[in-house]
Amino acid sequence: MAREQMAEQDPEVRPLDAIDRTILRLLQEDGRASIRSVAERVHVSRANAYSRINRLIEDGVIRGFTARVDHERAGQGASAYITLKIVQNSWRTVREQLITLPGVAHIALVSGDFDVLLLVHTADNRTLRELVLTRLQAIEDVLSSRTLLVFEETDLVVGDRAERAPRPPGPVP
Known part of the structure; x- marks a missing residue:
């Protein structure tokens, strides 16, 4: 909570570059991805990926890591x-x-x-x-x-949107 309040009060927002945005997308798809895997996929060193992720956390861009829960199966019907x-x-x-x-x-x-x-x-x-x-x-x-x-819900994350992208009209192959 304190970190969120600091982010709200801190007027300095560092811009994100293409690598930062790609790292965010990868972590949204899989919050358990290793630093090594992230570094390989964005073509930077592990040290660079590690420092970028830490900066995103410190700046409040990444607010945390969480599990996607099926609420009904978790007893929340x-x-x-x-x-x-x-x-x-x-x-x-x-x-x-x-x-x-x-x-x-x-x-x-x-x-x-x-x-x-x-x-x-x-x-x-x-x-x-x-x-x-x-x-x-x-x-x-x-x-x-x-x-x-x-009555029914569907949680979406970055990876889900690509899989569920609408197909153009016409016969299904």
Whole structure:
């Protein structure tokens, strides 16, 4: 969290070159890729790849490494997007409370008809109901909420997009 706050406050943003962007793409495809493998694929030395990855981490470009989870297989069979209207200027206070809620996977301050968008994963609809009606509604600065139940979801990463690129119209070979 502290690193994210530092990145938000640090006005100096170093530009990324083509090698940096390629390293990012490779790590998005496989966060467990070795330095050696990354270096070979971008045609730089291991020391150069190592220092570039460390710089991307220190600059807050890479915020961390994570596993892609099948939420249903992990016992989180109910997912939903929840929109919130909140009291004006209460974003930071509300965000700190939302971070502590179980099952919250993503929090965004947005523009439009609502103020906050949450993605949550819970064990079942009963747990989702408890989260929305008891926990969210108990937050003082939350004025209203709307829950959009997710029936099916597809997480995309860089490698997936290339595999799923639309084919031109015509007969399939």
